[in-house]
Amino acid sequence: xxxxxxxxxxxxxxxxxxxxxxxxxxxxxxxxxxxxxxxxxxxxxxxxxxxxxxxxxxxxxxxxxxxxxxxxxxxxxxxxxxxxxxxxxxxxxxxxxxxxxxxxxxxxxxxxxxxxxxxxxxxxxxxxxxxxxxxxxxxxxxxxxxxxxxxxxxxxxxxxxxxxxxxxxxxxxxxxxxxxxxxxxxxxxxxxxxxxxxxxxxxxxxxxxxxxxxxxxxxxxxxxxxxxxxxxxxxxxxxxxxxxxxxxxxxxxxxxxxxxxxxxxxxxxxxxxxxxxxxxxxxxxxxxxxxxxxxxxxxxxxxxxxxxxxxxxxxxxxxxxxxxxxxxxxxxxxxxxx
Amino acid sequence: xxxxxxxxxxxxxxxxxxxxxxxxxxxxxxxxxxxxxxxxxxxxxxxxxxxxxxxxxxxxxxxxxxxxxxxxxxxxxxxxxxxxxxxxxxxxxxxxxxxxxxxxxxxxxxxxxxxxxxxxxxxxxxxxxxxxxxxxxxxxxxxxxxxxxxxxxxxxxxxxxxxxxxxxxxxxxxxxxxxxxxxxxxxxxxxxxxxxxxxxxxxxxxxxxxxxxxxxxxxxxxxxxxxxxxxxxxxxxxxxxxxxxxxxxxxxxxxxxxxxxxxxxxxxxxxxx
Amino acid sequence: xxxxxxxxxxxxxxxxxxxxxxxxxxxxxxxxxxxxxxxxxxxxxxxxxxxxxxxxxxxxxxxxxxxxxxxxxxxxxxxxxxxxxxxxxxxxxxxxxxxxxxxxxxxxxxxxxxxxxxxxxxxxxxxxxxxxxxxxxxxxxxxxxxxxxxxxxxxxxxxxxxxxxxxxxxxxxxxxxxxxxxxxxxxxxxxxxxxxxxxxxxxxxxxxxxxxxxxxxxxxxxxxxxxxxxxxxxxxxxxxxxxxxxxxxxxxxxxxxxxx
Numbered sequence: 001x002x003x004x005x006x007x008x009x010x011x012x013x014x015x016x017x018x019x020x021x022x023x024x025x026x027x028x029x030x031x032x033x034x035x036x037x038x039x040x041x042x043x044x045x046x047x048x049x050x051x052x053x054x055x056x057x058x059x060x061x062x063x064x065x066x067x068x069x070x071x072x073x074x075x076x077x078x079x080x081x082x083x084x085x086x087x088x089x090x091x092x093x094x095x096x097x098x099x100x101x102x103x104x105x106x107x108x109x110x111x112x113x114x115x116x117x118x119x120x121x122x123x124x125x126x127x128x129x130x131x132x133x134x135x136x137x138x139x140x141x142x143x144x145x146x147x148x149x150x151x152x153x154x155x156x157x158x159x160x161x162x163x164x165x166x167x168x169x170x171x172x173x174x175x176x177x178x179x180x181x182x183x184x185x186x187x188x189x190x191x192x193x194x195x196x197x198x199x200x201x202x203x204x205x206x207x208x209x210x211x212x213x214x215x216x217x218x219x220x221x222x223x224x225x226x227x228x229x230x231x232x233x234x235x236x237x238x239x240x241x242x243x244x245x246x247x248x249x250x251x252x253x254x255x256x257x258x259x260x261x262x263x264x265x266x267x268x269x270x271x272x273x274x275x276x277x278x279x280x281x282x283x284x285x286x287x288x289x290x291x292x293x294x295x296x297x298x299x300x301x302x303x304x305x306x307x308x309x310x311x312x313x314x315x316x317x318x319x320x321x322x323x324x325x326x327x328x329x330x331x332x333x334x335x336x337x338x
Numbered sequence: 339x340x341x342x343x344x345x346x347x348x349x350x351x352x353x354x355x356x357x358x359x360x361x362x363x364x365x366x367x368x369x370x371x372x373x374x375x376x377x378x379x380x381x382x383x384x385x386x387x388x389x390x391x392x393x394x395x396x397x398x399x400x401x402x403x404x405x406x407x408x409x410x411x412x413x414x415x416x417x418x419x420x421x422x423x424x425x426x427x428x429x430x431x432x433x434x435x436x437x438x439x440x441x442x443x444x445x446x447x448x449x450x451x452x453x454x455x456x457x458x459x460x461x462x463x464x465x466x467x468x469x470x471x472x473x474x475x476x477x478x479x480x481x482x483x484x485x486x487x488x489x490x491x492x493x494x495x496x497x498x499x500x501x502x503x504x505x506x507x508x509x510x511x512x513x514x515x516x517x518x519x520x521x522x523x524x525x526x527x528x529x530x531x532x533x534x535x536x537x538x539x540x541x542x543x544x545x546x547x548x549x550x551x552x553x554x555x556x557x558x559x560x561x562x563x564x565x566x567x568x569x570x571x572x573x574x575x576x577x578x579x580x581x582x583x584x585x586x587x588x589x590x591x592x593x594x595x596x597x598x599x600x601x602x603x604x605x606x607x608x609x610x611x
Numbered sequence: 612x613x614x615x616x617x618x619x620x621x622x623x624x625x626x627x628x629x630x631x632x633x634x635x636x637x638x639x640x641x642x643x644x645x646x647x648x649x650x651x652x653x654x655x656x657x658x659x660x661x662x663x664x665x666x667x668x669x670x671x672x673x674x675x676x677x678x679x680x681x682x683x684x685x686x687x688x689x690x691x692x693x694x695x696x697x698x699x700x701x702x703x704x705x706x707x708x709x710x711x712x713x714x715x716x717x718x719x720x721x722x723x724x725x726x727x728x729x730x731x732x733x734x735x736x737x738x739x740x741x742x743x744x745x746x747x748x749x750x751x752x753x754x755x756x757x758x759x760x761x762x763x764x765x766x767x768x769x770x771x772x773x774x775x776x777x778x779x780x781x782x783x784x785x786x787x788x789x790x791x792x793x794x795x796x797x798x799x800x801x802x803x804x805x806x807x808x809x810x811x812x813x814x815x816x817x818x819x820x821x822x823x824x825x826x827x828x829x830x831x832x833x834x835x836x837x838x839x840x841x842x843x844x845x846x847x848x849x850x851x852x853x854x855x856x857x858x859x860x861x862x863x864x865x866x867x868x869x870x871x
Contacts, residue, residue, distance in 0.1 A: 031837075060580045153477060159563050161578045199480040200563045209839035212647040213457040215479060228838055232646060333392040337563055345782070346701025353694035353753060354709045357716065361750040364727035365719055418626045421619040433623060440630050442854035444811045446828050447847025450835075451633035454640060454650045461650065491629060498626075552720035554814045555832075569722055573817060576726060589723040596718050 022050035024263045027066070027078040029250075030056035032285045039279040044270050050263060059084050066093055066255060073258040077267060079124065081163055082115050082318035083325070085251045089120040090322075095256040096120055101265045104272040104290060109310055112249060112289040116318050121251035124271055125286035128304040128313055129167050129246040132229050133218035134211060135237040140218055143168075143241050144175035147189065152196045156207060156219040159200040160332040167246040168220045169328070170316050174243045181320060184331060191335030200337065204228075211236070220246075223304045227284060230301070247304065247313030249289070281305070369593065372586035387587040393571070397591065400551060400568040403482065404595070407489045408547040411497040412539060419501035420531070437498050445492060449556045452488050453479065456560075480564045488556040493549040497542035504538020505531070540606045544599045551595055568592055634851060641845030648841050659845040669846065672830035675741075676810055679826065683748040684756075684805035688798060690749075691756030696786070698757070699764040700772075717754040721814030724750070729818045744819045744826065751815060752805035759804060763797025764790075803861050807854055 028036070033056065041052050055062070055075065063084055066075050070093055080088070088094045096119045099105045105113065105122070112123030133140045138150050146155055146168075158164035169187065170180040178185065190197070198216050201207055204225035210216040212234055221229075229236040252271070254264045270276055277290040287303040288295075295305065304310065372383035387393050422433055440448060455461050456478040463475040478484050508531070516526050532539075557567040566574070568588050575584040636650045641660060645653030663669060694713055698706055716724070724747050732738040732746070767790065775785040791798075816826040825833065827850075831843050 058577060060577065064580055161574070194564075198477065202563065203836045205836050205838050206562075209453060209648055210457075210479075213454070213459050213649065215458045215477075333390065337392065337566065338395055343701065343704060346697040346703045349693040349697035349701075350703060350706075350709050353690040353757070354712050356690055356746075357712050357750055357753060360728075360732070360746045361716055361719075361724065362712065364731040365723060367731050368723060368727040414626060417622045421623050424619065433627070436627055436631060439855060440634065442807055442811075442858055443634055443851040444828055444831075444847055445813060446831050447637050447844070447851060448633055450648075450844065450847065451636045451640070454636060454648055455633065491633060494626075494630060548718075552722065552814065554722060554817060555828075569720070569814070572722060572726075576818070582730070585726060589720070589726070592720045592723065593718070596720065600718060 022048065022263060023053060024048075024050055024260060024267055025053040025055065025074060025076050026267070027055045027057075027062045027075045029059070029079065032283075035283045035285050036280075039283050039285070040271060040276055043276075044267060047270065048263065048266060052267075063088065067091065070256075073255040075255055076258045076260040077252060077254050077264040079250055079252050080121075082121070082123075082249055082251055083321040085121040085253050086116045086318040086322055088253060089116060089118065093256055094120055094253045095258075095261070097122055097252075097254055097265070097268070102269045102272065104269055104274070107274065107290045107292050108272065109289055109291050109307070111310070111315065112251075115249055115251055121253045122268065122272065123249040123251050123289045124268075124277075125250050125280075125289055126304045126310050126313065127248055127250075127287060128223040128309060129164055129220060129248065130223070130241060131218055131220050131239040132207075132211070132226065133237055133239060134214070135235045137214070137217045140237075140239040141242060142175050143171040143220075143243050145241075146172065146218060146220070147193055147196075151218045152193075154198060154215070154217045155196070156198050156201050156210065156216040157190065158220055159202045160329055160336075162202055163248060164220060164222055166316060166321055166325070166328065167248060167314075171220075171241070171243055171246050171314065174314070175241075180314070180316070183324070183328060187328065187331045188335055191338075194336050194338070208232070222248075223287070223302075227302045244312055244314050245309075247310075247315050249315065250286075365589075368582075368586055369590050370586075372583050372590065375583070383583045383587055387584055392566075393584075396566045396568060396571050399482070399565070401595070403486060403489065403567065404547045404550045406486060407493065407550040408497075408543050410486075410490055411494045411546045412543060414494060415497035415501045415542060416527075416531070416535075418498050419505050422498070422502050423505045434502065437495050440491070441495050445553070445555050448492060449488050449559050452484060452491075452560055456484050456487070479560065480562050482561070482565055484560040485557050485565050485567070488560045489550045489553060492553060492556060493546040496545040496549065500538045500542030500545065501535060502538075504535035504541075508534045536606060540602070544602070547599050548596045551592055634848075637844045637851075638848045641841050641848050643841045646840060648839055648844060652841075659841040660849070662842045663846045663849060666834070666842065668825070668830055668834070669827070672825045672827040675744075675824065676827040679744060679748045680806045680809040683745055683809055684752050684802050686745075687749045687752035687756045687805055688760075688801060691753050691801070692760050692798065695757045695760040695764060696790070699761055700769055713757050714754045716750045721751070721812065722817055725815045725818040733819075740819050740824045744816060744824070747815045747819060748809045748812065751812065752809055755804045755808065756801045759801035760794060760797050763794040763800075767793050799861065803858060806857070810850075810854070 033054070041054065045052055055065070057065075059080060062075075062078060063080070066073070066078060066088060069075070085094070099113070099119060102122070108123065109126075112126070115121055115123045131140050131143070131146065140146075145151065146157065158168055160166065160169070166183070169183045169190075172189070173183055173186045174180045176186065176189070198210070199206075201219070204221050205228065207216060207219050207221065207225075208228045211219070211229070212232060226238060252268050254261065254268070258264065272290055274290055274292045277288040277293045278295065280286050281288045281293055281295050281303055282299055284299065284302050287305055291307060295303070300306065304313075372387075373379055373381065375382045388397075418437070422430055422437070425433060457463070458475040458477070462478060466472050466476055512530055512534075513526055516530050521529065552569055554569045554573065557565060557570045558573070561567065561570070563574075568591060572585050572588040572592075575581040575588070639652050640648050640650050642655050642657065643649060643652030643659065644656035691713070694709070697703060698710060703709065728738075728743040728747050729740075733740055733743050771789050771793075772782075772785045775789045776782060780788065811828065812826070813828045813832075816829045820826070820829050831846065835843055
């Protein structure tokens with residue numbers, strides 16, 4: 001499961017490992033690694049004169065690895081969802097990040113500065129989540145429309161196991177007059193209409209196909225997937241529901257007692273810098289959490305970008321997810337997918 | 339037959355050791371995992387697994403689809419195999435080649451096509467609407483029907499191949515003789531063809547049934563989370579929840595189902611002789 | 612008789628449409644000028660067929676799958692041919708057990724194999740994912756190798772080797788000079804069967820993938836996680852043509868189907 005950055009590995013091999021090379025091991029999501037290498041990893045290696053070891057995998061796998069090696073951390077730094085980060089924090093596996101050590105800290109949006117409390121994590125990217133729909137076939141004005149007559153039998157919802165699932169439930173609950181905290185009623189409501197829902201998807205790429213063949217005409221997605229829809233010749237629209245858009249954030253954490261804190265902090269600071277955040281945004285990989293980043297309208301269209309949008313996002317507290325996830329999945333399995 | 343045992347063992351042992359150490363052992367450990375909860379031996383993993391309604395549904399669905407696919411494949415397989423063995427030799431080879439062809443094609447590709455075929459705007463719905471069987475397009479994707487069709491297409495060739503080779507062994511004059519003596523086609527099938535091809539049916543049936551149980555791509559793409567089967571459930575339990583106990587239970591169920599099918603094969607085949 | 616042949620062709624026509632139809636659709640869907648998978652395609656173009664060759668990860672995973680299929684099958688044959696020979700020609704103690712062990716991989720569902728190797732070879736013993744993949748694919752082909760080679764050994768009378776030994780060959784020489792040339796067709800059939808099985812294998816490789824180590828079918832699936840554009844259809848069609856070409860050539864040269 002290891003990839004070392006090839007050029008660095010090569011240099012290492014040439015040097016014959018003669019002198020102790022500084023190494024930083026990071027654990028990240030596996031998508032867009034080529035783009036990250038160009039925008040972030042390679043420039044950082046040049047800057048620090050060190051070697052980056054990048055481990056990838058799904059979050060369950062990566063969390064398990066951090067937990068298994070708690071006594072002698074292999075991973076120095078990881079990027080995770082807020083709830084996964086909080087989960088690690090509660091198990092005492094990660095160390096607080098002193099804002100004073102990050103020169104770019106003040107440039108971050110307020111909600112990214114201390115998203116899970118205790119300065120245990122720093123947000124590096126946001127994503128909005130709303131409903132994409134075929135504007136030639138239907139109009140979506142509220143999250144509640146997802147369970148309405150107009151899209152009956154032609155709507156897809158995200159599966160509860162992904163990050164989009166709980167967000168959709170929260171917004172459906174708000175649309176039904178709830179506070180978005182107790183989701184059991186919403187899950188039952190979806191269960192009652194399960195036959196009218198085409199699928200509970202886990203990959204948004206699947207939706208592009210389903211929506212172009214009119215199998216599905218409305219579905220909640222993350223903004224990061226919007227690009228695929230926009231490229232299409234078909235009339236896809238991004239809803240601005242009256243309850244607002246949902247959203248989430250991914251964060252960086254540092255493992256406890258990894259002995260490599262200085263380098264880890266330097267890397268995080270670099271990732272949060274206006275320079276890197278702009279490059280990453282322009283490559284359409286991640287939306288910036290650094291408010292000084294400016295991008296063209298065309299790039300912004302594919303991202304979750306701008307203070308107005310970010311400050312208005314309905315973000316689900318990580319604690320809520322952690323406390324309820326198991327019960328949600330249990331009820332979902334019993335009521336919805338049966 | 340050579341008698342030098344040592345020489346024979348030296349030849350056979352590398353394969354046996356390889357399969358044991360790098361294959362059987364890890365699989366055995368995985369299967370034992372569900373019996374070792376918190377360090378002691380217990381059946382709690384199985385009790386917990388079957389207590390969940392979703393797991394029961396998935397288990398029964400997998401069994402049902404497996405039997406349905408194998409049964410349907412047998413019916414179509416007999417018709418097709420009968421036609422094939424009665425073709426003139428030259429076209430027989432060609433048709434047989436076409437039956438084998440899909441086995442050479444990646445299951446990813448074969449499953450993928452069904453998304454287009456079964457879609458709202460796909461060919462099947464065009465036909466249904468054209469014939470006036472329904473006023474609105476029928477939803478087929480993410481239903482058991484879709485998974486059933488996908489699996490049937492995937493494994494039907496195995497059934498046809500087994501039945502063709504079984505039928506080739508039926509003496510040429512038996513069927514016309516039975517007809518001349520006044521047997522109806524139904525009688526010919528049940529009294530003559532079926533007993534003489536039982537072995538082929540059992541081989542084909544086992545292959546198709548086991549194949550349908552353990553296919554991943556087809557239920558994953560055509561069924562998704564609405565039509566979970568044991569194989570997709572296993573993948574989900576591991577990847578979403580790191581739940582190796584459920585994975586081990588499902589693994590055992592799949593193994594037991596495959597083995598049972600295999601046992602049934604041997605039982606029936608030996609009952610014949 | 613006219614009715615008979617009409618119904619014969621009707622049954623075969625329907626069955627073959629069901630079996631081959633999806634494949635035809637894939638060929639055309641891959642030749643679409645549009646951006647999504649559709650049949651009939653929105654205009655014809657070869658752009659997706661050409662795009663396949665420009666996707667870097669497809670190249671890497673194609674090579675890995677090729678390696679696994681070719682070298683894995685050769686390795687399985689290196690293990691399987693002697694085992695099949697020993698099981699056929701020697702009275703072995705515990706031969707039933709050995710037979711069962713080498714045939715076991717065919718009965719164990721692939722997804723379990725992949726998970727077991729990941730969990731008990733890769734994680735605790737530091738095997739690389741690539742090695743685990745190689746072992747899994749080899750184990751999977753082993754039963755075919757043993758079975759197909761056994762059946763051609765069955766058709767070869769052992770007095771030939773005995774004669775060769777009597778005439779002064781060592782047993783090893785007898786094997787290479789007398790036995791191997793005679794079971795060549797069976798070995799080749801086992802190779803092709805193993806190759807196709809390994810190349811199209813999905814469940815075994817599901818859990819056995821890491822960055823840069825992905826078999827082609829798994830890579831196609833993960834490509835589909837990003838986009839459903841018709842290039843996967845185009846690639847599928849190309850691969851199918853490749854498999855068919857290999858089998859067709861083997862059939863022409865050696866009458867491969869006699870051995871399956």
